[in-house]
Amino acid sequence: xxxxxxxxxxxxxxxxxxxxxxxxxxxxxxxxxxxxxxxxxxxxxxxxxxxxxxxxxxxxxxxxxxxxxxxxxxxxxxxxxxxxxxxxxxxxxxxxxxxxxxxxxxxxxxxxxxxxxxxxxxxxxxxxxxxxxxxxxxxxxxxxxxxxxxxxxxxxxxxxxxxxxxxxxxxxxxxxxxxxxxxxxxxxxxxxxxxxxxxxxxxxxxxxxxxxxxxxxxxxxxxxxxxxxxxxxxxxxxxxxxxxxxxxxxxxxxxxxxxxxxxxxxxxxxxxxxxxxxxxxxxxxxxxxxxxxxxxxxxxxxxxxxxxxxxxxxxxxxxxxxxxxxxxxxxxxxxxxxxxxxxxxxxxxxxxxxxxxxxxxxxxxxxxxxxxxxxxxxxxxxxxxxxxxxx
Amino acid sequence: xxxxxxxxxxxxxxxxxxxxxxxxxxxxxxxxxxxxxxxxxxxxxxxxxxxxxxxxxxxxxxxxxxxxxxxxxxxxxxxxxxxxxxxxxxxxxxxxxxxxxxxxxxxxxxxxxxxxxxxxxxxxxxxxxxxxxxxxxxxxxxxxxxxxxxxxxxxxxxxxxxxxxxxxxxxxxxxxxxxxxxxxxxxxxxxxxxxxxxxxxxxx
Numbered sequence: 001x002x003x004x005x006x007x008x009x010x011x012x013x014x015x016x017x018x019x020x021x022x023x024x025x026x027x028x029x030x031x032x033x034x035x036x037x038x039x040x041x042x043x044x045x046x047x048x049x050x051x052x053x054x055x056x057x058x059x060x061x062x063x064x065x066x067x068x069x070x071x072x073x074x075x076x077x078x079x080x081x082x083x084x085x086x087x088x089x090x091x092x093x094x095x096x097x098x099x100x101x102x103x104x105x106x107x108x109x110x111x112x113x114x115x116x117x118x119x120x121x122x123x124x125x126x127x128x129x130x131x132x133x134x135x136x137x138x139x140x141x142x143x144x145x146x147x148x149x150x151x152x153x154x155x156x157x158x159x160x161x162x163x164x165x166x167x168x169x170x171x172x173x174x175x176x177x178x179x180x181x182x183x184x185x186x187x188x189x190x191x192x193x194x195x196x197x198x199x200x201x202x203x204x205x206x207x208x209x210x211x212x213x214x215x216x217x218x219x220x221x222x223x224x225x226x227x228x229x230x231x232x233x234x235x236x237x238x239x240x241x242x243x244x245x246x247x248x249x250x251x252x253x254x255x256x257x258x259x260x261x262x263x264x265x266x267x268x269x270x271x272x273x274x275x276x277x278x279x280x281x282x283x284x285x286x287x288x289x290x291x292x293x294x295x296x297x298x299x300x301x302x303x304x305x306x307x308x309x310x311x312x313x314x315x316x317x318x319x320x321x322x323x324x325x326x327x328x329x330x331x332x333x334x335x336x337x338x339x340x341x342x343x344x345x346x347x348x349x350x351x352x353x354x355x356x357x358x359x360x361x362x363x364x365x366x367x368x369x370x371x372x373x374x375x376x377x378x379x380x381x382x383x384x385x386x387x388x389x390x391x
Numbered sequence: 392x393x394x395x396x397x398x399x400x401x402x403x404x405x406x407x408x409x410x411x412x413x414x415x416x417x418x419x420x421x422x423x424x425x426x427x428x429x430x431x432x433x434x435x436x437x438x439x440x441x442x443x444x445x446x447x448x449x450x451x452x453x454x455x456x457x458x459x460x461x462x463x464x465x466x467x468x469x470x471x472x473x474x475x476x477x478x479x480x481x482x483x484x485x486x487x488x489x490x491x492x493x494x495x496x497x498x499x500x501x502x503x504x505x506x507x508x509x510x511x512x513x514x515x516x517x518x519x520x521x522x523x524x525x526x527x528x529x530x531x532x533x534x535x536x537x538x539x540x541x542x543x544x545x546x547x548x549x550x551x552x553x554x555x556x557x558x559x560x561x562x563x564x565x566x567x568x569x570x571x572x573x574x575x576x577x578x579x580x581x582x583x584x585x586x587x588x589x590x591x592x593x594x595x
Contacts, residue, residue: 343458348436372452376452376454
């Protein structure tokens with residue numbers, strides 16, 4: 001069973017059920033690690049139509065465990081797209097008006113080149129032979145995809161969490177190619193606490209005997225237990241104390257009293273176990289190592305002599321940042337420091353903090369105030385850019 | 392941050408002072424009424440700072456470029472002369488350090504427009520003089536113990552502060568109870584007595 005699942009995952013990594021753009025030896029991806037990745041591929045989805053002026057494209061950047069299936073059924077899980085509450089015909093990001101692009105990040109496991117992809121050198125999965133991927137590497141690859149569509153300037157780049165890091169990197173690296181930017185629940189660097197949580201997750205994966213030093217795919221096994229534990233720990237950080245208490249309290253799971261054992265007595269335990277179990281069915285463990293690492297390495301100020309404002313010097317991009325009051329992974333202060341840097345750079349910036357107890361994951365949920373802010377920001381940007389947005 | 396929403400005739404008076412097409416920062420922009428007016432009528436490139444998150448969220452939903460922030464602590468992040476005009480509408484009296492705020496405004500903007508309620512107005516004086524109580528009027532609706540307005544001043548006080556920080560008064564307008572301008576020919580003491588609010592255009 002485990003081997004069968006491993007093969008299904010393997011297929012999605014190399015032959016995804018979404019469009020794929022393949023870059024040959026003539027178009028390598030230059031990596032921050034100091035080497036080039038070639039050949040490589042990007043799996044992506046698009047929604048809506050690119051207009052004649054090529055001015056209505058919105059690039060959506062996904063978070064750590066997201067994928068390109070942002071507004072359509074996910075072929076692996078069978079669930080709706082991860083941001084269908086926001087994106088689609090008649091939605092806040094209206095695919096009748098905008099051309100929406102979302103690609104699987106390089107280092108991911110749903111069809112863009114990542115550790116589960118077959119290396120052309122060995123004919124086996126890269127596993128840990130893949131160089132460490134950075135947020136900027138992901139963005140460089142996305143820029144090559146955007147080039148493929150003949151788009152000089154994206155109308156908007158939007159994303160939450162790790163996706164928000166990509167948005168900031170996009171604006172900093174390609175300011176003239178980003179008309180407006182919407183980084184949500186994110187920061188310009190990963191905090192020590194966040195690196196710590198990621199390290200706990202990685203150690204859980206690597207402690208699983210089935211990880212096999214990263215070569216599990218060759219052995220037809222997968223470190224499911226380790227990855228599930230990593231997901232359980234991470235999932236707690238995506239929520240908030242008050243939301244957990246509201247949803248689960250100390251309620252017991254299908255029983256009247258504690259069993260005086262180590263079964264999942266509490267509902268929260270059962271919930272977390274479920275989160276861990278379902279995650280391993282859709283995600284590659286090595287990919288989890290690579291993507292968590294990319295976030296840890298992200299420090300936009302450090303890339304610009306320690307001064308974050310210098311990352312945005314002279315930028316014309318219009319920004320709207322959003323944070324959530326109960327997000328302890330990327331607390332409001334992280335967004336505020338980006339806002340201060342953008343102010344110092346003289347950039348156009350809006351900043352909305354939304355009151356909610358749903359924690360970091362609030363950006364993925366139906367949050368009317370979030371949608372109102374995105375709607376108002378996009379409409380005003382569309383007026384400035386001369387893009388038709390409708391009533 | 393903008394704490395006096397009851398009588399906003401000062402908005403149009405302030406808007407009239409702004410050159411079309413300029414870069415404007417509205418500190419304490421409230422619900423964004425002035426920014427919206429300026430964008431519509433004067434085609435400005437407008438930004439706002441507002442203390443209340445509700446105000447900010449409303450502004451952004453209306454397509455205005457506004458951030459949550461505090462005039463007392465956040466102006467330090469803005470570069471020198473980053474804006475043609477910095478506006479402070481009905482907010483100065485609610486800051487912890489009005490002098491420091493004014494100095495930041497003069498640093499950030501080529502011109503500064505400040506509007507504030509005049510504590511030298513005859514109604515305020517008469518409340519103190521005859522009733523011996525802090526004034527609660529339609530214009531200043533708060534009781535002394537829960538007011539956000541912690542640094543009231545009179546028109547003459549404000550002129551004194553301008554001198555102290557080396558600001559040049561380019562233009563000054565006083566509005567009476569019914570929101571009408573008080574004649575320019577009138578002396579300061581007249582303004583200070585009958586002006587319910589004042590609007591100053593400054594530079595340094």
